[in-house]
Amino acid sequence: MSVAILRQGDYLIASIQSDLSDTEVVELRGELAELVGTYRARGIVVDVAALDVIDSFVARSLRAIVLTASLRGAETVIVGIQPDVAIAMVQFRLNLEPLRVALDLDAAISLLDRLTRGDAEDGG
């Protein structure tokens, strides 16, 4: 399976295991959108550490995941962007609004805790 999605309390943790085809990315979007509703998740963590390439399509899709989740009441944090990938994304000038990022899973969970405890700082 290319993406493992686990539940941790109110959160969904999507761990991408390997490079995804576009079709698989679209499937991930759909699955997360559905699961957020099914489990009334309040937060999603998408772990992209296994992605060697984040191009415009993946970036668009991550944005879409964030926006869709937000519409259903969940915050999203992207974690695990690799150093070289970060450089590529910046040099490419990928539009990354409104992604939240954290370094790793622990940091992401802490961030989600802060965001979902009380109200989010800026309404997410």
Next chain:
Amino acid sequence: MEDEVRVPINGDADLVAARAEGRALAERLGFPRPDPVLIATAISEVARNIVVHVGRGEITLRPFEEPDRYGLVVIASDAGPGIRDIEAAVHDDYSGSGGLGLGLPGARRLMDDFRVVSGPDTGTTVTMTKWRFRDELARVREERRRG
């Protein structure tokens, strides 16, 4: 000496292969980080255009190894209807809007040389190159020479 690698592009699953081949070949040629990832990302963009807009095409990865420099030429070719406004396709504004959504401006920023030839009868061929001096000292001299 590395050989040329050809990746047929017929569906989005082939993008995975194209990215992987590009990155692996770049590493074998000796490109330092983060170049292999930059190259793979650029390959992903142009290969996707083939899938999305034409349906089939090919990515050719052509290494070159000269005494004082080495590099990789990536050729993305298809026999599709062509890009009508190449200028618009290849440029975007500072915030990244524009480029007709083809990801070409971004790919161009990741590579050193970037050319597009496109027409209704000839299809589209994107040729992009990344290269390095073998010798850091040669690169320093070149930079000095250019001022």
Next chain:
Amino acid sequence: MKRQPTTRARTRSAAEPELEDERMDEQPDRSAADAEVDQDAASLLQELVAYLRDNRTELREEWARRISEAELLGVMSDEEIFSEATEVYDNYVDALETGSIETLQTYARELSERIIPRGVETHEVLGIVLLLRDVLARSLFAQYQDDLELLNRILDAYEPAANRIAVTVGVSFVEERERVIHDQQEAMRELSTPVLQLRERLLILPIIGVLDSARARQLTEQLLAAIRDNRATVVVIDITGVATIDRTVANHLVQTVEASRLMGASTILTGLSSEIAQTLVDLDVDLGMMKTVGDLQGGLEEAERLAGYRGGPAGDATGDVET
């Protein structure tokens, strides 16, 4: 600035003498009279080479004597000087004879590799080569003084060849020296760990000296790796020790800050000189995302706040990626 790969199979560094691989006695666009003169020059050169070989021992000794007199190659013993002098002499004469300086270049590079670690300097190498040229020229004067016309013709053949040899040896030496210095710098750079962990989650990258784009690229890699390895949320990049930066490096700095952000760390830039500050403004570099603080101390305090060490909101450190 886009670099264009050359389509020629072989590229030349601009430092190589332009006439490499050309025979010394060849000239383009010759008239028949010129051809005759060149033929003459060629045979003169042969005669010259024969003369130099016949008188090898004396001329070489004279040269070694002049080297000592000029107090060159002080780091080498007399035996060493003599042995190298023999090799240089023979290579010199060969180069005159064949017109090809490739062998000479190879020898000059090898010689440089040997003597640079010994501390031999550029002026010494140039000095001894010019002394050899002088010794040989004097000897030609002595040999052909009875026939001024012939002497002139021999010098016409000898001088350009001798000068080309001097340039070749000098340039090879200088290039080899540059390479040694460069390699040493690279080695030092690679050994050093420029990114320091000040506190947990807080890194500082002090940059000192000349910042060119290659070094900037290397620092970026090291910084991003350190962010990942140390789970850092705040990075202080201090450029107090950097005098100037150009557009490429300035953009690189901005990209580094943005890439760090994508990895969950915010960056504070400290120690901007007024010159660099003005450069950044003039270059119209996008500083939107960059926090800058004038001095290092202030930057560190701000960083500690951001990282949650000074009672500031600990949540600010990770978070939004701004456009």
